[in-house]
Amino acid sequence: MKACELGNSAVYEQLARIGKAISSPTRLQLLHLLCHGERTVQVLAEEAGMSVANASQHLQVLSQAKLVEAEKRGLYVTYCIADERVGAFLLALRGVAEARLAELEQIARALLDESGAQPMDAQELAERLRMGDVVLIDLRPTEEFRAGHIPGAVSVPYSELEARLAELPTDRTIVAYCRGPYCVTAAEAVRALRAGGRDAVRLAPSVPDWRAQGLPVEVGAEDASERT
Numbered sequence: 479m480k481a482c483e484l485g486n487s488a489v490y491e492q493l494a495r496i497g498k499a500i501s502s503p504t505r506l507q508l509l510h511l512l513c514h515g516e517r518t519v520q521v522l523a524e525e526a527g528m529s530v531a532n533a534s535q536h537l538q539v540l541s542q543a544k545l546v547e548a549e550k551r552g553l554y555v556t557y558c559i560a561d562e563r564v565g566a567f568l569l570a571l572r573g574v575a576e577a578r579l580a581e582l583e584q585i586a587r588a589l590l591d592e593s594g595a596q597p598m599d600a601q602e603l604a605e606r607l608r609m610g611d612v613v614l615i616d617l618r619p620t621e622e623f624r625a626g627h628i629p630g631a632v633s634v635p636y637s638e639l640e641a642r643l644a645e646l647p648t649d650r651t652i653v654a655y656c657r658g659p660y661c662v663t664a665a666e667a668v669r670a671l672r673a674g675g676r677d678a679v680r681l682a683p684s685v686p687d688w689r690a691q692g693l694p695v696e697v698g699a700e701d702a703s704e705r706t
Contacts, residue, residue, distance in 0.1 A: 498539075504528070510658075565690075620635060
């Protein structure tokens with residue numbers, strides 16, 4: 479019995495390494511960003527709103543837990559998730575939190591109030607795309623779009639949305655997605671699109687969510703004008 483207990487203790491100690499690594503909201507945010515594509519430390523720091531030194535420290539903790547991997551390319555260090563199981567783990571963690579924490583439901587309701595409409599799910603989107611009555615736009619940076627996007631999507635980074643509004647049709651619903659069901663950017667984009675005279679709704683799933691449902695993901699870029 480003692481030998482078994484000792485073995486179990488060693489197992490739990492290793493599992494706790496993962497728990498310690500993700501115990502920081504900042505490190506969870508960095509992992510979430512990396513699930514959408516590899517990035518340099520500098521880019522991660524900018525998107526997460528922190529210093530490069532701080533981002534580097536958090537990434538080292540994630541690296542020590544084998545959740546991310548780093549590669550030096552010239553003057554810059556680029557990080558990526560260790561493998562797809564890390565992304566699946568992050569989605570599972572979110573699922574447990576959604577089932578157990580009322581606070582997440584409150585956040586979801588707040589986003590619903592901002593966009594003014596129930597977000598679309600993957601099944602409805604697939605059907606609407608087949609019917610051809612929607613235009614799907616990916617609001618993430620171009621690099622993330624190239625790393626993987628939902629088939630049929632047009633790359634329209636949020637920073638370019640206002641300037642490119644004229645490219646988007648007025649006779650079809652615009653479906654906007656970014657980085658998942660709690661992404662404020664998607665809600666803000668829907669509001670801007672409606673102010674610009676478009677019928678718009680946000681898509682709840684992110685690309686990792688889409689992939690986790692066994693749905694296909696495209697890699698590479700395509701000219702937006704060919705889609706709209």
